[in-house]
Amino acid sequence: MSVSPSPSSPAPRTAAAAEHSERLSLPWWLWVAGLALSGLLAAEVWMGAPGVRAWLPFVVLPPATAVALWWLGRVRVAVRDGELFVDDAHLPVRYVTDVVPLDAAGRREVLGVGADPLAFVVQRPWIGGAVQVVLDDPADPTPFWVVSTRHPVELARAVMAARDAA
Known part of the structure; x- marks a missing residue:
């Protein structure tokens, strides 16, 4: 017999809650x-x-x-094992300070005229959403990552949950 947690107690944090995976395939x-x-x-x-x-x-x-x-359309975006994987690149989530879900207008603003040339960008024009992953790594000059995703809110939650679990 399994016992479910009471509504007043917080749900246990699991690694599965911090996982996310998607492929940025073409329509x-x-x-x-x-x-x-x-x-x-x-x-x-x-x-x-x-x-x-x-x-x-x-x-x-x-x-x-x-x-x-x-x-x-082969690029995969995944959060697992305490890291954010985008194609061949990976980022340990301990360096993440914030994750901002972006819609198409927000992505245009971040990647527009005032864009930071040191940012790591994996952008697919056929995908409207994205996330901006703000970093705090003294050994890396990259200020943030901008990654296209069809589910920006879910990816942001997964990265933050993985960071909090680490």
Whole structure:
């Protein structure tokens, strides 16, 4: 028999509450548009010519486009084991002082004219939201990270929960 905590007692903090994971994949319509454009370009190269020019563009361009579209959407954002992972970069959450969820307008403001050139930015234009992770690491000149995410509030909560748990 399991015993649930009473409503007045705080819920125990678990590592699962501090975890977050998402892939910054492309929307379906970008796949359709990209593959349609590669087919159009293959037809332009072909233009009724015989021989290799008749089939080579159709064999090379659509698969190359599919690989390029997959590569654009391969970035993963995750919070686990006390670190924030963004693609190949990782940040121990002990250096995080604050996390600010941003909508599209907030992201434009942070990355606009007055943007800090030392900031670490992983931005995907097809994703509206982002988070700004403010850092306090004396050994690193990077003042903050700006990371695109479809769930800015959840990512901010996960980073702060991981920092508080560390």
